[in-house]
Amino acid sequence: MSEQHQDCEILAAHQVALLAAIQNRLIPSQDEMPGAGDAGCAQTVDRFLKERPALRRPIFAALNAVEAAAGECAQASAADEASTHVGFLALADTERDAVLRAVEAAQPDLFRTLVNQTYSAYYTNPAVLLILGWNPPQPEGHPTPPPFDEALLENVKQRGKLWRDA
Amino acid sequence: MAPTNAMADVLIIGAGASGAAAAWSLASGGLDVVCLEQGDWVDPTDYPHSSPDWELHRQTDFAKDPNVRQRPEDYPLNNDDTPIVPLMFNAVGGSTIHWSGHFPRFRPSDFRVKTLDGVADDWPITYWDLAPYYEQNDANVGVSGLSGDPANPERTPRQTPPLGLDTATKTYIRGLEELGWHWWPTDNAIITAPFGEGRQACNYCGPCDMGCPIGAISSAHVTYWPAALAQGVRLITRARVREVTVDRRGRASGAVYYTADGGIDQLHARVVIVACNGVGTPRLLLNSVSSLFPHGLANSSGLVGTNLMFHPVTFVTGVFSDPINGYVGPLGMVLHSQEFYETDTGRGYVRGFQIQMGRESGPLSTALGNFPGEKVPWGADHHRVQRELSAHTLTAAVMIEDLPEAHNRVEIDATLTDSSGIPAPRIVYEVSENSRRCLDYAIARGRDLLDAAGATQIIGQPITRETGWHLMGTARMGDDPANSVVNGHGQAHDVPNLFIIDGSLFVTSAAVNPTSTIQALALYVSDWLKQNFRDVAS
Numbered sequence: 001m002s003e004q005h006q007d008c009e010i011l012a013a014h015q016v017a018l019l020a021a022i023q024n025r026l027i028p029s030q031d032e033m034p035g036a037g038d039a040g041c042a043q044t045v046d047r048f049l050k051e052r053p054a055l056r057r058p059i060f061a062a063l064n065a066v067e068a069a070a071g072e073c074a075q076a077s078a079a080d081e082a083s084t085h086v087g088f089l090a091l092a093d094t095e096r097d098a099v100l101r102a103v104e105a106a107q108p109d110l111f112r113t114l115v116n117q118t119y120s121a122y123y124t125n126p127a128v129l130l131i132l133g134w135n136p137p138q139p140e141g142h143p144t145p146p147p148f149d150e151a152l153l154e155n156v157k158q159r160g161k162l163w164r165d166a
Numbered sequence: 167m168a169p170t171n172a173m174a175d176v177l178i179i180g181a182g183a184s185g186a187a188a189a190w191s192l193a194s195g196g197l198d199v200v201c202l203e204q205g206d207w208v209d210p211t212d213y214p215h216s217s218p219d220w221e222l223h224r225q226t227d228f229a230k231d232p233n234v235r236q237r238p239e240d241y242p243l244n245n246d247d248t249p250i251v252p253l254m255f256n257a258v259g260g261s262t263i264h265w266s267g268h269f270p271r272f273r274p275s276d277f278r279v280k281t282l283d284g285v286a287d288d289w290p291i292t293y294w295d296l297a298p299y300y301e302q303n304d305a306n307v308g309v310s311g312l313s314g315d316p317a318n319p320e321r322t323p324r325q326t327p328p329l330g331l332d333t334a335t336k337t338y339i340r341g342l343e344e345l346g347w348h349w350w351p352t353d354n355a356i357i358t359a360p361f362g363e364g365r366q367a368c369n370y371c372g373p374c375d376m377g378c379p380i381g382a383i384s385s386a387h388v389t390y391w392p393a394a395l396a397q398g399v400r401l402i403t404r405a406r407v408r409e410v411t412v413d414r415r416g417r418a419s420g421a422v423y424y425t426a427d428g429g430i431d432q433l434h435a436r437v438v439i440v441a442c443n444g445v446g447t448p449r450l451l452l453n454s455v456s457s458l459f460p461h462g463l464a465n466s467s468g469l470v471g472t473n474l475m476f477h478p479v480t481f482v483t484g485v486f487s488d489p490i491n492g493y494v495g496p497l498g499m500v501l502h503s504q505e506f507y508e509t510d511t512g513r514g515y516v517r518g519f520q521i522q523m524g525r526e527s528g529p530l531s532t533a534l535g536n537f538p539g540e541k542v543p544w545g546a547d548h549h550r551v552q553r554e555l556s557a558h559t560l561t562a563a564v565m566i567e568d569l570p571e572a573h574n575r576v577e578i579d580a581t582l583t584d585s586s587g588i589p590a591p592r593i594v595y596e597v598s599e600n601s602r603r604c605l606d607y608a609i610a611r612g613r614d615l616l617d618a619a620g621a622t623q624i625i626g627q628p629i630t631r632e633t634g635w636h637l638m639g640t641a642r643m644g645d646d647p648a649n650s651v652v653n654g655h656g657q658a659h660d661v662p663n664l665f666i667i668d669g670s671l672f673v674t675s676a677a678v679n680p681t682s683t684i685q686a687l688a689l690y691v692s693d694w695l696k697q698n699f700r701d702v703a704s
Contacts, residue, residue, distance in 0.1 A: 026544040033549050115544055123530035124219035138215035138379055141369025142494040145330030162317040166274040
């Protein structure tokens with residue numbers, strides 16, 4: 001995935017790692033489909049943030065919310081009450097999903113932004129589109145279908161005039 | 167070519183659907199026409215259709231909502247008090263660059279709703295007044311379709327054949343025939359065979375809503391504008407009008423506008439035509455305040471900006487077990503049903519609706535739930551659901567007639583301005599109880615249709631916010647100056663050399679897409695103006 005190794009300009013390295021890990025739970029790898037984080041979607045979202053500064057606040061807030069919820073999750077499950085802060089990256093996949101569901105329930109608007117931008121990055125990724133078999137609409141377009149068959153309208157025609165004089 | 171500061175016969179403000187048609191018509195009649203447009207020509211290389219991230223542009227530079235798009239030529243809108251937001255595109259060609267090309271006509275009854283159904287008002291003109299201009303407009307722009315629809319008066323053969331018989335179309339027909347409903351191939355401003363110069367027939371690429379890079383959609387910048395420019399019309403782009411000016415007699419004298427480089431300039435004309443759409447036109451008139459017109463130009467009735475009508479729209483999506491490939495072909499309507507178009511009070515509301523048989527778009531649209539209305543879930547089920555939906559859905563739009571209500575309005579926002587400092591519009595709108603009852607009935611019929619067509623799952627949406635494509639009624643026609651802004655020729659009651667030619671004119675909205683009627687009205691008004699120019703301009 002070409003964007004995976006590009007430098008990010010808005011997100012810090014630890015934020016890129018966190019976002020990619022989140023994205024791999026939002027769109028996980030399955031069969032031939034890559035996970036969104038593995039596909040480089042964190043780097044693509046970084047580009048979105050550069051181009052659309054209004055997205056920065058909600059994305060940063062969403063990342064912070066996930067990290068905070070991960071800390072609470074780890075504390076709740078820790079046998080040792082004195083354990084130090086543990087972030088999202090240290091959690092198992094099932095725990096990560098639980099954290100994301102908790103953030104989705106508590107802060108739906110922020111989470112929606114995270115999902116929307118991940119989907120936007122994934123389904124405009126050339127490598128993903130290649131696997132799905134999608135080409136851009138132009139310049140080829142699609143094959144022209146057979147001509148319309150006016151005989152199909154016979155029943156409608158038999159009903160006669162359907163509009164009011166005025 | 168005359169300098170731009172010379173006195174023109176006619177100044178048109180706005181180079182969209184109506185402004186383009188009027189420019190061509192008036193110049194064809196020998197008048198000296200100049201047009202100011204706040205946008206620019208769209209560079210054909212700007213269209214995103216050949217890029218892998220083409221769907222992303224729906225959310226950015228080709229978004230339908232100017233508040234999202236935020237191009238330099240866009241103006242902001244305060245939409246805090248409306249459940250439906252106005253959508254538009256600011257460029258040469260206006261919102262016809264950014265549309266689906268649906269080109270139905272109003273019915274005769276749409277002009278007589280007071281007489282027939284006891285609601286709203288009749289128009290001061292009839293369908294039959296406009297009929298020759300509908301025909302002329304179709305011939306000028308190029309329409310695909312099929313004449314003979316028994317739900318509408320006869321019309322001449324369409325310029326190109328209807329769209330082809332693909333899987334989506336056949337699937338809809340199966341349901342419509344089972345229900346015994348009216349249906350017909352829709353008139354679309356999309357050419358399916360060679361027509362006009364420099365335009366290609368539709369190659370079924372899909373996303374018409376982000377412009378048509380091959381000129382198959384009959385957008386005003388590829389239909390009227392080349393012909394208008396050849397007639398000598400002077401089109402000034404990146405010219406954002408601040409106000410229409412008036413002379414000491416209270417007649418329109420021209421306009422003051424901001425130029426592309428941020429300067430300010432003025433144009434003088436014998437006649438001024440406002441063609442800025444149902445939001446931009448009242449905004450300009452209300453901003454054109456003077457000692458003679460302290461409440462805005464042509465606003466002695468107090469009606470400028472009021473009676474705003476959208477067409478409330480909802481979508482009903484069917485999921486099919488077999489592939490439909492609904493992404494193939496123009497995004498918009500392939501067929502329509504007017505089975506429920508006329509009033510039947512037994513249904514619990516007055517007036518009616520049209521069902522438009524639409525398609526599907528690309529994988530991002532599917533994932534975001536743009537048509538299914540529900541986002542594909544994240545997590546372990548994501549790929550399965552995405553596979554089940556992608557290329558397996560059809561979405562029917564139900565579009566109802568919106569009746570005029572004075573409290574639905576465009577006004578000037580107290581603080582919001584565009585980048586030139588011109589006060590921006592605020593939209594105040596609510597969906598009426600009659601409309602809600604009509605929508606409920608219409609959604610149920612949409613479900614009936616998709617069920618009959620074989621859908622295994624049907625997803626209905628509540629009223630959809632980003633559907634304010636049709637902006638109407640805010641400077642309406644009428645014979646009574648106390649109850650209308652312009653007369654039956656689009657001439658302002660208060661200012662005899664000021665004309666309005668866009669959707670603002672509409673007395674009622676019908677239940678069909680308005681552009682065909684907007685352009686027919688522009689040609690109708692222009693014809694009258696040509697015949698009466700000497701009297702009007704003196």
